[in-house]
Amino acid sequence: MKFEGTDTYVATEDLMVAVNASITLGRPLLIKGEPGTGKTVLAEEVARALNKPLIQWHIKSSTKAQQGLYEYDAVSRLRDSQLGDEKVHDISNYIVKGKLWEAFEGDESPVLLIDEIDKADIEFPNDLLLELDRMEFFVYETQEQIVAKNRPIVMITSNNEKELPDAFLRRCFFHYIQFPDPDTMRDIIGVHFPEIQKTLVSEALKIFYEVRDVPGLKKKPSTSELLDWLKLLMAEDMPEEILRERDPNKLIPPLHGALLKNEQDVHLFERLAFLTRRENR
Numbered sequence: 001m002k003f004e005g006t007d008t009y010v011a012t013e014d015l016m017v018a019v020n021a022s023i024t025l026g027r028p029l030l031i032k033g034e035p036g037t038g039k040t041v042l043a044e045e046v047a048r049a050l051n052k053p054l055i056q057w058h059i060k061s062s063t064k065a066q067q068g069l070y071e072y073d074a075v076s077r078l079r080d081s082q083l084g085d086e087k088v089h090d091i092s093n094y095i096v097k098g099k100l101w102e103a104f105e106g107d108e109s110p111v112l113l114i115d116e117i118d119k120a121d122i123e124f125p126n127d128l129l130l131e132l133d134r135m136e137f138f139v140y141e142t143q144e145q146i147v148a149k150n151r152p153i154v155m156i157t158s159n160n161e162k163e164l165p166d167a168f169l170r171r172c173f174f175h176y177i178q179f180p181d182p183d184t185m186r187d188i189i190g191v192h193f194p195e196i197q198k199t200l201v202s203e204a205l206k207i208f209y210e211v212r213d214v215p216g217l218k219k220k221p222s223t224s225e226l227l228d229w230l231k232l233l234m235a236e237d238m239p240e241e242i243l244r245e246r247d248p249n250k251l252i253p254p255l256h257g258a259l260l261k262n263e264q265d266v267h268l269f270e271r272l273a274f275l276t277r278r279e280n281r
Helices: 013-025 039-049 065-069 074-082 099-104 129-134 166-170 182-192 198-212 223-235 240-244 263-279
Strands: 029-033 054-058 070-072 095-097 111-115 136-139 144-147 153-158 173-177
Touching: 013 029, 013 039, 013 153, 013 173, 029 039, 039 054, 039 111, 039 153, 054 099, 065 070, 065 099, 099 111, 099 136, 099 144, 129 136, 182 198, 182 223, 198 223, 198 240
Parallel strands: 029 153, 029 173, 054 111, 111 153
Antiparallel strands: 070 095, 136 144
16 A cells, blocks of 8 residues: 555655655654645545545644544533433433544544644644554543544644644654755646646746745745646736746736735835836936
């Protein structure tokens, strides 16, 4: 059972090695990288390539580790008891299974995605240490031990918003997705837009990497934003000559709203254009 990429996801050699190593070791794969570099999509593609079910747990700032195991719905039980519902006598009717429980009871090993783990409280990763290590947990309300039928392939993404605990890191196989170089980016574009003109890609990539290299940029455009920009360029039937011969005094690329995502970066380009015009006088 090896992951070798898919027809819709360009995986580098080191990324494939990381995925397969984590599967072999039976350890969670912790994936970091810039937003928009395909961390979340990777889990979807691994599940598709290996023909495994995918279970996704998207983490928010308010998410608690216990929610991944189960939750006891005491409010519903109280309401049902007031209504005289017979099911109140069986507490298991009020146990809501979490994503880990769902992954543990599958008849085949699923891919479990824990997405953006760094959004949660700093204690969140530590609270899952035992469950991810032993692949089991105890339900106190029903006094039952839940043990994974098959060890899931666990993939965890992080945008590096906060440091993760050392004890948690020790239990993971780590991989950082490097931002794609131009050749890899061409392969990615080819997967999404097989009919795109190569000259348009060349000119667009030149501008894209120039934008990313501008000093002081608050948010560098990502792979997903490049794909959106190219889709717009094709929809507008933008000739590559406009990209190649654009006025150097107008540093902001056409349809820049797909690439620049905040007013500070737009103002930065406007200031640079102003300074360029002054120098050219």
